[in-house]
Amino acid sequence: MTAATSARGVPLTPGRSPLVRALSRPELGSVIGAVIIAAFFATQTAEFASSAGIANVLDVTATLGIMAVAVALLMIGGEFDLSAGVLTASTGLVTALLVDQLGVNIWEGIAWSLLFALAVGFLNGILVTRTRLPSFIVTLGTFLALQGINVGVTKHLTDTVQVGGVDEAQGYGAARAVFASTATIGDGQFRVAILWWIGVAVVATLLLIRTKFGNWIFASGGAPTSARSVGVPVGRTKILLFMTTATAAWLVGTISVVRLTSVQANVGLGEEFNYIIAAVIGGCLLTGGAGSAIGASIGALIYGMTQQGIVFAQWDTDWFPLFLGGMLLAAVLINTVVVRRRAEDSPG
Amino acid sequence: MGRGAWLALTAAIALILCGCTAGSRSEDSAGPVVESSRATETPTATPLGDPDRLLTFAVVTHGTAGDSFWDVVKTGAEDAGAADNIEIDYQADPEPGGQAQLIDAATSSQVDGLIVSMPDPDALQESIARAEAAGIPVVTIDAGEERSAEFGALTHVGQSAASVGEGAGVRLREAGVTKLLCVIHEAGNVSLEERCQGAALGLGANPSGGDVEDVMHTMRVNASNIAVTETTIASELRTDPEIDGVLTLNPAVADAAAAAIEAAGSAAMLATFDLNADVFQSIRNGQILFAVDQQQYLQGYLPVVFLALYARNGNVVGGGQPVPTGPRYITVENVDSVEDLASNGTR
Incomplete structure (x- = not known):
């Protein structure tokens, strides 16, 4: 439980200076990085800090952020979910296929899609906890299975690999208001997904800091054996965490299908790594037991700022992965230093 | 389980198997020898001319599963195969290395014709040469027109x-x-x-x-x-x-x-x-x-017809000149005539 308490920045010995306390917070590196990147692009191009520029950055950040927060919770709990990216396509496809093929109300489609996502998350969780196999392998399996199902089922039902016509469904107007509306502030169109992201981040933070379940998450990832011995239901916690990433994937898939009104069966591939990248840049440890939802959100913000900043600065977008890789390495190095310092400070 | 799902499943299994075969074959020094002896036994460079012969063609592209463009190419090849009593084995790998392995696997399984897209011709050169050495006629499609003739392909079907x-x-x-x-x-x-x-x-x-x-x-x-x-x-x-x-x-x-x-x-x-x-x-x-x-349906359909005509009747369309499938410009004037066809997965 030592890792758990220190990861949340609770001082281990009274009287430590606020600076030392701040340095041991997992999201510290990402906050500094975000400020530097924002300042840098703001000086490079006027577009970046304009209302429209901020709207574009937050548009990219929001859906990535929703996923990064859920993936961060799971990583704190000591597991990975590689199926999360492709599940955003699967959930969108379930909604679109039900609407397009059976003509159901879009809300009904969205509800079935949520059930589907929860089932996938539950399956991931049960497989990982029952078999004790690494979640990397188990969710790689579900990732590939979902990829095949996405294309195979879509092709079988529609003869093409794209499902459209979502905007002709009953209830689409209301769904659009909830999942894909925009608010114009200045000359920027801010998407409602930004509110979803902030909501998810706040709920996840309260969950981690204020609830018993939050303690269970840190304990399950940081020290599963001792956690079990003091009565933490590690298996149940992990299953719930997998269902959480699946629910986040459903939310993002729904936002996407309502916004674009169509889904192509091969989207979402490779996105799962962006979620992990954002969570790690935000201070999540790959070994579990440490990290924060705020950090993951800032990780997503760094991703969004860099991705759009490069466009605004009129640089060649070919270089974006290089920047991302550099930031990922920097984040991992900072995290390692923080962990080492924490270990040195810790009396035990 | 539906037909689509089965296709996806068998394709996945076939991909795994093909990958393994190709990998183990390259380590097997006896492989090429066996292959060259087969090539001398059956000089398939001269067509057999039997109109009733059941043919199997392999289509190896660089499309990803679920890509709408390649999906239509695949449908075109399968439709041509169904119309002409030809078995079509469609495989795809977006990585050039993987594509080369799939070509090697098709060569090992002694298909009667090979249809290949060449986004990265250099990476595929060796595998295509091996297929041709084994007497398998090759038609290139989509990308790679400028190198197609140099590689000894029968023809190229695509658009520059x-x-x-x-x-x-x-x-x-x-x-x-x-x-x-x-x-x-x-x-x-x-x-x-x-x-x-x-x-x-x-x-x-x-x-x-x-x-x-x-x-x-x-x-x-x-x-x-x-x-x-x-x-x-x-x-x-x-x-x-x-x-x-x-x-x-x-x-x-x-x-x-x-x-x-x-x-x-x-x-x-x-x-x-x-x-x-x-x-x-x-x-x-x-x-x-x-x-x-690009009318990519033709990029799947025509090569199958060309290879079948070559195998059964010795025809080479246009003497091997590249066959352009497009462009056809779709504008507000002609959009209605094409739209219905797209929902069939053929446009």
């Missing part, structure tokens, strides 16, 4: 990326475009770069390449996240208000670009390569000026 790009550029210039944004959705795909370069020439850039930047700006996007693609294009349009034309090379990216143009309040004209349902809609309501239809 550069000339089609130029054609699109000319049309855009005639519509009044002076500065174009060309959106590339697959990093490292040579033919996409060529389309953009061709478009720049069509817009009036100097062929020596000096002033390409004046008339065209290229950008990379990730087609597996359409929402981000949309935002990125919008950012670009806001940053450079001089851009008055956008050319996308994929229909899903075209949808994103149409939304981006609206979001950015830009007056840029939009044109795209290839079709989907949303592109038809956008052409009809004027958001897309025209779509360059």
